[in-house]
Amino acid sequence: MMILIQNGHRCERQMRIFGRLFFSDDEYTLITTHFTHENDKISVYATVLTDDDVYFYDYALDFPNNTADASLVRKTYDAACALAFCKAAQKMRPVSLPWGVMSGVRPAKVVRQFSESGYTDLQIRGILSKIYGASEEKIDLAFEVAKREKLLLSEIEENTVSLYIGIPFCPTRCLYCSFVSTDVRVSGKYMDEFVRLLLLEIDKTAEIMKKMNVTADNIYIGGGTPTTLSACQLTMIFDKIKERFDISALKEYTIEAGRPDTITPERLSSARKGGANRISINPQTMNDDTLRRVGRAHSSEMTRQAFYMARNAGFETINMDLIAGLPGETSKDFCHSLDEVIKLNPENITVHSLCVKRAADFRHTQNALAESGEMNKMLNYAYKIMRQTERFPYYMYRQKNMSGNLENVGYAKEGHMSVYNVNIMEEVQTIIAMGGGGSSKVVCGTHIDRVFNFKDPVEYIRRFEEILEKKNEILKLWEERNKK
Numbered sequence: 158m159m160i161l162i163q164n165g166h167r168c169e170r171q172m173r174i175f176g177r178l179f180f181s182d183d184e185y186t187l188i189t190t191h192f193t194h195e196n197d198k199i200s201v202y203a204t205v206l207t208d209d210d211v212y213f214y215d216y217a218l219d220f221p222n223n224t225a226d227a228s229l230v231r232k233t234y235d236a237a238c239a240l241a242f243c244k245a246a247q248k249m250r251p252v253s254l255p256w257g258v259m260s261g262v263r264p265a266k267v268v269r270q271f272s273e274s275g276y277t278d279l280q281i282r283g284i285l286s287k288i289y290g291a292s293e294e295k296i297d298l299a300f301e302v303a304k305r306e307k308l309l310l311s312e313i314e315e316n317t318v319s320l321y322i323g324i325p326f327c328p329t330r331c332l333y334c335s336f337v338s339t340d341v342r343v344s345g346k347y348m349d350e351f352v353r354l355l356l357l358e359i360d361k362t363a364e365i366m367k368k369m370n371v372t373a374d375n376i377y378i379g380g381g382t383p384t385t386l387s388a389c390q391l392t393m394i395f396d397k398i399k400e401r402f403d404i405s406a407l408k409e410y411t412i413e414a415g416r417p418d419t420i421t422p423e424r425l426s427s428a429r430k431g432g433a434n435r436i437s438i439n440p441q442t443m444n445d446d447t448l449r450r451v452g453r454a455h456s457s458e459m460t461r462q463a464f465y466m467a468r469n470a471g472f473e474t475i476n477m478d479l480i481a482g483l484p485g486e487t488s489k490d491f492c493h494s495l496d497e498v499i500k501l502n503p504e505n506i507t508v509h510s511l512c513v514k515r516a517a518d519f520r521h522t523q524n525a526l527a528e529s530g531e532m533n534k535m536l537n538y539a540y541k542i543m544r545q546t547e548r549f550p551y552y553m554y555r556q557k558n559m560s561g562n563l564e565n566v567g568y569a570k571e572g573h574m575s576v577y578n579v580n581i582m583e584e585v586q587t588i589i590a591m592g593g594g595g596s597s598k599v600v601c602g603t604h605i606d607r608v609f610n611f612k613d614p615v616e617y618i619r620r621f622e623e624i625l626e627k628k629n630e631i632l633k634l635w636e637e638r639n640k641k
């Protein structure tokens with residue numbers, strides 16, 4: 158149980174986010190902060206009391222009392238309290254905080270927003286380092302990603318949208334899965350009906366897009382694992398997309414084929430004939446023992462075969478995902494996986510840090526999760542080797558409960574950055590989502606309205622009328638947006 162007492166400034170949400178990194182819910186913890194801002198100086202005195210110990214930290218930061226930017230003032234106060242607490246707690250437990258007390262999921266977006274508000278690079282670096290306590294290395298990464306994202310964002314044209322289609326089926330469920338997906342051995346009987354209704358939702362989406370006077374500039378078919386569907390079902394979806402949208406205007410058309418065991422020449426041919434030009438084949442690791450341990454029914458050799466099949470089918474941009482910190486893996490295992498993937502020479506590689514929100518699942522496996530030092534070695538190796546092979550970081554996000562409190566980074570060769578990935582992070586273009594678990598975002602400046610599709614295929618089928626109604630809701634939000 159965490160008890161929080163704050164004087165001078167309250168920021169309970171922020172404090173609880175960081176409190177959970179150090180203490181579990183069943184530990185008695187009393188946290189206090191005493192905050193003042195006088196004579197251009199912020200001071201926070203934090204104490205942490207547990208059943209066994211008490212620690213404190215006296216934090217001070219120069220910060221002008223007359224700062225006009227109210228949002229920066231609030232963020233600074235929150236960060237100062239959180240940082241004072243973390244410094245006290247770190248005396249008790251060595252939790253690594255490479256991003257300091259930046260709790261948001263999009264560090265590069267923070268850089269972009271400060272920059273658009275008129276702050277210089279030097280000032281932004283000062284804020285990230287002094288106020289949030291982020292390391293120089295992470296600040297450099299955030300700037301590098303922000304620079305590349307800016308390039309893609311500048312190319313987004315008015316009255317264009319991204320389209321997302323969610324296929325919530327996978328052949329089996331991975332132990333660490335935090336996505337929208339159902340195991341096809343249980344939900345497979347709903348696939349035909351799901352596809353039949355999805356085609357109707359595509360029709361409906363095309364109708365509202367006509368009224369919105371917008372066109373799609375990219376399409377992303379994700380999941381789940383879309384290639385869990387049969388080649389015939391995929392063809393029906395691709396044909397419908399071709400019938401209802403102008404795919405010749407697309408900058409990018411992606412299909413996720415996350416599980417190599419679902420990739421066949423027939424499915425690839427269906428995707429290529431449908432117009433897809435980018436594919437994601439996700440080994441997660443190239444170590445067969447780990448694959449078995451985490452519940453993936455494929456081998457590293459199947460990944461290689463799937464990769465060559467996709468190349469032969471004509472995919473010019475192939476992405477491969479790896480996860481750093483899978484249970485039982487050391488930095489040596491991860492580096493081996495990365496070396497093996499690089500030998501295949503994909504244009505994109507995305508390196509995820511294991512998200513341990515399902516840590517409970519791993520406890521039963523008796524497989525240790527990597528310590529932060531090991532995690533750092535893995536990500537540092539990735540950064541170095543990507544640079545050597547001319548792949549550069551272009552999108553990044555963080556999640557709660559990531560191993561080592563690190564980040565997920567997408568690397569790309571020149572000319573192969575994914576428009577959709579950047580857009581989903583930066584939220585500057587409207588996204589219309591279809592299928593299971595899709596979340597539409599109607600963007601108006603910095604204001605975003607979200608409309609969620611049902612995640613579960615059974616729910617999607619049973620409440621399909623509501624799915625169609627949600628499309629009308631998107632149209633209404635768009636019309637209101639245009640009145641502003």
Ligand code: SF4
Nearest residue numbers: 327330331334338381
């Ligand atoms: S392949 Fe991806 S979406 Fe499917 S179960 Fe595994 S982690 Fe989840």
